[in-house]
Amino acid sequence: MADLLGATNPVPGYDSSLSTNRNITVSPGNTQIQNVPDLDRVVGPDGRTEQQDSGMLNDSSLIRYDSNFQTFLQRLKESPNLASALARLMMGREGTVVLSGMSEGIANELSQALEMLRMDEGQLLDFLSGQLRAGTRFGGALFTLLRNAYARAASDGVRTDILNFLKSYSDFSSTEHIEGNLLRNLKGMADAMPASWGEKLRDLMAELQNGIAAGDRKGNLTLLQQRVFPFMSAYVGNTHDLGTARGLLSLLALDVARYENGSVEKLLENFRQLTSYGTLKGQLGGIDDQSLMMLLKSGRFSETSKANQFAGHLAEAAARALRGEGSAEVQEIFKQLVSAMLINESVYMPINHFLIPMEMDGRMLFSEFWVDPDDEEKEQKGKSRPGSTGMKFLFKMDIQSLGLFDIVLTSREKEVDIRIACPETAAPFSKEIEQAVSGILSRNGLTPVGVSVRKMDRPVTLTEVFPKLFEGKNSVNVKV
Numbered sequence: 001m002a003d004l005l006g007a008t009n010p011v012p013g014y015d016s017s018l019s020t021n022r023n024i025t026v027s028p029g030n031t032q033i034q035n036v037p038d039l040d041r042v043v044g045p046d047g048r049t050e051q052q053d054s055g056m057l058n059d060s061s062l063i064r065y066d067s068n069f070q071t072f073l074q075r076l077k078e079s080p081n082l083a084s085a086l087a088r089l090m091m092g093r094e095g096t097v098v099l100s101g102m103s104e105g106i107a108n109e110l111s112q113a114l115e116m117l118r119m120d121e122g123q124l125l126d127f128l129s130g131q132l133r134a135g136t137r138f139g140g141a142l143f144t145l146l147r148n149a150y151a152r153a154a155s156d157g158v159r160t161d162i163l164n165f166l167k168s169y170s171d172f173s174s175t176e177h178i179e180g181n182l183l184r185n186l187k188g189m190a191d192a193m194p195a196s197w198g199e200k201l202r203d204l205m206a207e208l209q210n211g212i213a214a215g216d217r218k219g220n221l222t223l224l225q226q227r228v229f230p231f232m233s234a235y236v237g238n239t240h241d242l243g244t245a246r247g248l249l250s251l252l253a254l255d256v257a258r259y260e261n262g263s264v265e266k267l268l269e270n271f272r273q274l275t276s277y278g279t280l281k282g283q284l285g286g287i288d289d290q291s292l293m294m295l296l297k298s299g300r301f302s303e304t305s306k307a308n309q310f311a312g313h314l315a316e317a318a319a320r321a322l323r324g325e326g327s328a329e330v331q332e333i334f335k336q337l338v339s340a341m342l343i344n345e346s347v348y349m350p351i352n353h354f355l356i357p358m359e360m361d362g363r364m365l366f367s368e369f370w371v372d373p374d375d376e377e378k379e380q381k382g383k384s385r386p387g388s389t390g391m392k393f394l395f396k397m398d399i400q401s402l403g404l405f406d407i408v409l410t411s412r413e414k415e416v417d418i419r420i421a422c423p424e425t426a427a428p429f430s431k432e433i434e435q436a437v438s439g440i441l442s443r444n445g446l447t448p449v450g451v452s453v454r455k456m457d458r459p460v461t462l463t464e465v466f467p468k469l470f471e472g473k474n475s476v477n478v479k480v
Contacts, residue, residue, distance in 0.1 A: 036096040072348040076462060076469070079343045080336040083398040086357055086366040088333055090114055103325035109317035116310050117359045124358060130308060131354050138166065142295060149280055158277055169296060171262025178259050179212045182224070185252045189232070192244035197235050206226050217263055224256050233331040264293065310357070344370075351466055369393055372466055375410065394465045402426060406460045415449045416441050421456035430454065 080152075090110055102110070108171060118129060138147075146162050149152070151157050171178070186205040190198040211220040232249050235241065260266065268289050275284045287295070321334035344353035356367040375392035390412030399403040403423030410417045418437055422430070430453035441448040461470050 038326070043372070049285060060132070060147075069348055072343070072346055073463075073469070075339070075343050078308070079340045080460065081404075082337065082340040082344075082355070082368045083366040083396050084404065085333050085336050085340070085399070087329075087364070087398040088354075088355075089337075090366075102327075102330055103320065105320045106317045106326050106330065109313045109320070112361075113310050113313035113317070113357075114315075116480045117357050117364075119358055119360065124356070124360075124394065127310075127358070128354065128356070140295075145283055146274075149283075154280075158279070160275075161273050165267075165274055168261055170269045171258045172264070172267050172296070173262075174258070175262055176215075176251075178255050178262065179220075181255045182252065183212070185255065186228070186287075189245045189248045189252070192248070193235065194239070197239075201228075201231065202451045204231065207434065221256070221260055221263075224252075224259075251294060267296075268292070309325055342366075350468055350471070367397040368397055369395040370462065370466065372468070392465065394460070394462065396459070404456070404459065406456060408460065408465055411446075414445065414447050416446045417450040418448070418452070419450075420453040421460065424455055427453075427455040 054372075058336065090113070143166075146166070150159055150162050153162070183205065186201060186208065188316040190201040192198075193201065204223065208220055208223055208228075211223060229249075232245070236249075271284075271292055274280050275287075318334045318338055319427075321331050322338070324331070343349070350372070352371045352373070354369055354371070356365070356369065358365050358367075370393070372392045375390050382437055386464045390410060393407070393411075394408070395405070395407040395410040397407065399405065402425060405423070408419045418441075420433065420437070422433070427431070433453045434451045437453075438451050441451075
């Protein structure tokens with residue numbers, strides 16, 4: 001009888017399938033073989049698709065999930081020109097907005113932003129100073145002291161407690177933003193739920209809104225932790241809804257953790273922990289709780305500065321566009337703006353980024369610039385100058401009726417080198433521009449070691465001007 005089940009032992013050498021398998025040549029370098037994943041050892045290269053290094057070279061649209069830093073570099077390469085995008089949105093003549101397809105709300109926000117851009121030299125300095133203050137919340141004598149203490153700390157415990165205090169202060173100073181996130185996420189959850197459940201959640205959201213208006217942080221936390229989360233747990237358990245509502249619940253949990261960590265009680269607790277160290281007690285021990293809170297509140301960036309007001313109007317216009325207002329073209333431009341801003345504020349960006357939108361002498365100028373305050377000079381005129389540092393700037397200016405300019409400025413002590421790439425319309429005046437720029441530098445006590453103006457062949461990239469952007473490649477940063 002034929003052995004249909006293959007239950008009997010085959011005669012050696014007569015089983016065709018075994019014979020075929022024995023004839024397969026095993027090649028350790030064959031990438032068609034997919035190795036079994038083993039986290040305890042390093043296996044040879046294979047044909048698995050988890051690694052996307054090869055794909056990145058040919059297709060930049062692939063999302064990198066093997067490295068956060070490589071994802072940052074990819075997004076940086078694809079980041080749109082922020083100055084050009086702003087120029088497409090606005091024109092500062094009579095405070096009007098010229099791009100068609102805008103909703104009334106977006107146009108109103110941009111018009112108010114445009115009204116703030118008419119400034120002279122003194123007002124421009126105030127605008128830039130406001131951006132500098134708004135760009136960091138860790139300024140002042142207290143944070144300078146903590147920064148020095150962190151650098152000199154001999155133990156990891158001191159460093160950890162300093163970072164815990166800074167994290168608590170960051171959450172404390174972000175209270176208004178976190179409260180806005182809490183309300184937005186609750187509204188999104190209620191909108192994604194059936195009406196019978198959503199109305200109950202809206203009632204809880206109304207209570208939270210009243211608590212926020214009253215400044216009752218402790219009561220708000222109790223409401224969220226003891227009523228909102230149990231309610232959502234019951235909803236998911238009864239409906240098995242694993243969609244939008246449950247996803248927003250995860251974001252809500254993160255904001256609640258920050259809301260709790262940013263309480264005054266937590267902030268004071270972390271500060272008292274710092275004063276328990278002998279190295280800091282002499283410097284911080286004389287600050288009582290009331291003095292500390294006055295110091296921290298006075299150090300928070302001013303809500304009335306012109307830079308913050310401009311950013312607020314621009315952010316509100318972007319929020320309206322991303323919620324679906326306006327035409328597809330307007331929405332796409334705002335998506336590009338938000339994407340570019342997020343990339344330039346990434347934790348992987350080692351250089352500072354600023355905007356200069358302004359109207360001067362009846363002409364609009366939209367500019368963004370990057371600053372490396374610790375640019376290292378490796379070679380100067382054929383001679384190595386190790387340890388020499390200076391500042392390097394990259395300006396991208398989109399000037400109304402002229403076009404896009406790229407300006408790379410390097411400054412070391414009083415020596416300044418400027419390289420300008422100009423649009424075709426300005427190229428015939430390159431010599432006059434060089435002489436004018438050299439004169440400006442000389443009148444301000446600086447030495448122009450090199451000033452050149454040429455026609456722009458293509459816009460310069462950040463990585464060309466700031467090669468230190470690639471320094472993160474030397475470390476391992478893998479996504480989980």
